[in-house]
Amino acid sequence: MLLAVLIANSEGNILVERFNGVPPEERLHWRSFLVKLGADNLRGVKNEELLVANHKSVYIVYTVLGDVSIFVVGKDEYDELALAEAIFVITAALKDVCGKPPTERLFLDKYGKICLCLDEIVWKGMLENTDKDRIKRLIRLKPPTEF
Template sequence: MLMCVLFANSSGNVLLERFHGVPGEERLHWRSFLVKLGTDNLKGARDEESFVASHKSVHITYTVMGEIWIFTVGKDEYDELTLVEVLFSITSSVKDVCKKIPTERVFLDKYGKICLCLDEIVSQGMLEHTDKDRIRRLIRLKPIAES
């Protein structure tokens, strides 16, 4: 299961989060753990450089994209390789929506579309779509196969 997708800024403030199958009392732990992980490892990292970690028998992949940190957390079949694919889908969709590497301001301006993209990529903790063009059509509510 894909347990969490979290976006934060470089100051450690959470901008967007989606938890699946994580009890409410554990979410604060995960927020603070991921922000600390980003603070320790993402300062000075290159854009879209992927990092991998594990914690409490779960896998974590994360990256920096402009001023935005992105984290994915998974367990069981969602190992590091699968999470990197999820992370790549998310970063490519965010860049597509924002038309460039996002600043915090651009990210927040495009918040609604980014949420729609995230809903198409991950549904109830399961990976749904990874193709950027398909995701773009789905968030516009256009049919997949156009006549």
């Protein structure tokens, strides 16, 4: 299961978070842990260079894209390789929506579309859509024309 997708700015403020199957009382722990993990390890990392961590029997894959940090947390069948695929789809969708690696301002300007993309990529803890063109069609908010 994909437990969390979290996007934070360079100061560690959380811009978007999606938790699946994580009790509310544990979410604060995960927020602070992931932000601290990013603050400790993401300085000087190139865009889309993946880093991997393991904590409490779950896997964490994280990266930097422009001015934002992206964290994906999974367990069981979502090991490092599956999380790497998920983060590649998320970064591709972010670049597609923003037109380039996002600054914090550009990210917040496109916040609604980014949230729609995340909802199409991850649904109830499962990686749902990985095709960039399909995600673009789904976030147009128009009725589907093909079945």
